[in-house]
Amino acid sequence: MTEVTMNIWRGDSNGGNFEQYKLERVEGEVVLDVVHRIQATLAPDLACRWNCKAGKCGSCSAEIDGKPSLMCMTRMDTLPNDTITITPMKTFPIIKDLVTDVSFNYVMARQIPPFTPGKPQPDGTYRMQQVDIDRAQEFHKCIECFLCQDVCHVIRDHEVNKLYYAGPRFFVKLASLEMHPLDTVDRRALMREYLGLGFCNITKCCTEVCPEHIKITDNAIIPLKERVVDASYDPIAWLGRKIRRKSKMTAQEAYELAPARVAPTSLDGIPATAVED
Amino acid sequence: MTIAQEQGTVPQVVPVEIGKARGGPTDKSTLRTDRWWVSPAVTVTVLTSFVAYATFAAFQGKDYYVGAKMHRNLISPFYSPCIAESCQRVAGSHPLGIWASFWNFSPALLILIVPLGFRLTCYYYRKAYYRSFWQSPPACGVADGHKNYTGETRFPLILHNVHRYFLYLALLFNVVLTMDAILAFDFPGQGIGFSVGTLVLCVNAALLWIYSVSCHACRHICGGQINEFSKHRIRYRLWKMITPLNERHMQLAWVSLIFVALSDLYVRLVASGIIHDYKIF
Numbered sequence: 001m002t003e004v005t006m007n008i009w010r011g012d013s014n015g016g017n018f019e020q021y022k023l024e025r026v027e028g029e030v031v032l033d034v035v036h037r038i039q040a041t042l043a044p045d046l047a048c049r050w051n052c053k054a055g056k057c058g059s060c061s062a063e064i065d066g067k068p069s070l071m072c073m074t075r076m077d078t079l080p081n082d083t084i085t086i087t088p089m090k091t092f093p094i095i096k097d098l099v100t101d102v103s104f105n106y107v108m109a110r111q112i113p114p115f116t117p118g119k120p121q122p123d124g125t126y127r128m129q130q131v132d133i134d135r136a137q138e139f140h141k142c143i144e145c146f147l148c149q150d151v152c153h154v155i156r157d158h159e160v161n162k163l164y165y166a167g168p169r170f171f172v173k174l175a176s177l178e179m180h181p182l183d184t185v186d187r188r189a190l191m192r193e194y195l196g197l198g199f200c201n202i203t204k205c206c207t208e209v210c211p212e213h214i215k216i217t218d219n220a221i222i223p224l225k226e227r228v229v230d231a232s233y234d235p236i237a238w239l240g241r242k243i244r245r246k247s248k249m250t251a252q253e254a255y256e257l258a259p260a261r262v263a264p265t266s267l268d269g270i271p272a273t274a275v276e277d
Numbered sequence: 278m279t280i281a282q283e284q285g286t287v288p289q290v291v292p293v294e295i296g297k298a299r300g301g302p303t304d305k306s307t308l309r310t311d312r313w314w315v316s317p318a319v320t321v322t323v324l325t326s327f328v329a330y331a332t333f334a335a336f337q338g339k340d341y342y343v344g345a346k347m348h349r350n351l352i353s354p355f356y357s358p359c360i361a362e363s364c365q366r367v368a369g370s371h372p373l374g375i376w377a378s379f380w381n382f383s384p385a386l387l388i389l390i391v392p393l394g395f396r397l398t399c400y401y402y403r404k405a406y407y408r409s410f411w412q413s414p415p416a417c418g419v420a421d422g423h424k425n426y427t428g429e430t431r432f433p434l435i436l437h438n439v440h441r442y443f444l445y446l447a448l449l450f451n452v453v454l455t456m457d458a459i460l461a462f463d464f465p466g467q468g469i470g471f472s473v474g475t476l477v478l479c480v481n482a483a484l485l486w487i488y489s490v491s492c493h494a495c496r497h498i499c500g501g502q503i504n505e506f507s508k509h510r511i512r513y514r515l516w517k518m519i520t521p522l523n524e525r526h527m528q529l530a531w532v533s534l535i536f537v538a539l540s541d542l543y544v545r546l547v548a549s550g551i552i553h554d555y556k557i558f
Contacts (some may be wrong), residue, residue, distance in 0.1 A: 178504075226498075
């Protein structure tokens with residue numbers, strides 16, 4: 001039986017460091033199993049968040065050997081080194097050990113105008129074709145593990161951008177709403193002006209770490225960027241709107257429909273430079 | 278109407294908190310132990326080699342056309358559509374009939390802005406060069422190489438939004454390159470035939486078509502912008518056809534890039550007499 005060394009970051013908002021735990025390797029284990037064995041035998045005060053152990057609840061997000069991953073979906077035999085490093089998600093404030101405060105995401109979720117259907121059919125129901133909603137099914141697989149938010153360098157390495165950037169998880173949400181056949185809200189200006197779609201430089205890290213294999217960049221972010229081009233940068237599309245007398249919703253109008261507004265933002269007259277990076 | 282509106286409550290102001298302590302070591306750019314640097318290193322090597330070769334080929338201004346003297350009709354894709362005045366000796370070089378009489382430099386320099394702009398603004402290449410050249414970020418979970426970051430929200434990177442216009446121009450160029458490939462079946466003084474050069478130009482044109490059509494902007498324009506596919510059956514079918522190609526956009530980007538350089542090299546070697554264009558039939 002071989003041995004493995006788990007190098008786990010321990011600490012809280014006052015600081016911390018790595019502690020090493022040596023254990024025997026057990027065939028078939030995932031990283032979360034080993035963390036649980038450490039809790040049971042070596043460090044009962046080790047904090048880690050988990051729930052389903054099946055890759056569906058999105059609770060056990062952490063960074064394993066520097067890669068954002070779900071601990072319950074990372075098999076020990078796929079990790080080539082004898083020393084495995086586990087750290088909490090870097091993008092979010094630390095609470096304790098491997099547990100982070102992901103409330104940034106809940107704040108961002110409240111900036112998004114919800115699904116708003118138009119008038120129902122005369123019989124009071126809404127109907128849509130399967131072909132019209134197939135595309136959005138992929139986005140509904142999201143388990144909100146926030147690994148995509150964690151790996152996104154826009155906020156991971158430049159925290160000040162958290163004020164102006166919804167992040168990949170919410171671009172997926174926005175894509176599912178924007179592509180919905182019954183939805184009536186136009187969020188394109190909102191995405192461009194206040195939710196920071198332009199910050200994304202499509203380096204696809206969100207897609208790489210997604211445990212649900214959602215093609216976040218190709219199927220959500222880039223289509224949204226193209227829709228923003230339709231609304232704001234394409235003179236032919238502008239001419240088409242003028243001829244057909246179609247109007248688009250302003251960012252402010254869309255924002256009014258959101259459950260909450262983020263603060264401070266450029267809307268409040270506080271420039272981005274006022275906050276130190 | 279939202280719940281907040283129904284209840285008559287004013288939208289809440291919710292703060293995003295920044296500056297709080299974060300976990301993990303702060304003194305390392307990454308904890309990754311795999312060879313994450315291989316991919317950006319390969320990208321830098323291949324793209325730099327291509328740019329170096331393309332610059333050399335574009336500035337040469339000669340050996341880009343194999344004409345009647347050699348019983349061939351092959352033109353380098355770097356020089357097509359050949360619209361400088363010096364191109365008039367190129368038989369059927371382009372169908373536009375426009376000659377830029379003011380241009381005294383290499384004909385390639387006049388037109389390369391279109392394929393260059395198309396690839397520079399391409400969503401795949403953006404990923405490739407942001408990661409490898411700009412180090413923003415070099416790889417997932419590796420620290421960004423820059424202190425400040427504004428992404429594509431400001432000049433000049435906001436200009437990436439013109440990608441679809443480069444697509445339109447690139448499609449026009451593809452038409453011209455396809456005509457070049459058809460003209461390559463004509464062997465002046467020998468009738469119709471098929472040589473290695475013909476094959477090279479045909480494959481090159483095909484790869485450029487597939488790469489262009491697989492583009493994200495093309496996918497969007499053909500059907501992606503529609504919310505109700507059931508009411509636009511033809512555009513839905515187009516979108517469905519493009520989607521599997523779009524999934525291979527990266528591979529197509531690399532293959533078409535390398536092949537276009539190889540096509541130029543082949544024509545150049547034949548035109549300069551270093552190799553003979555073997556006629557298959």
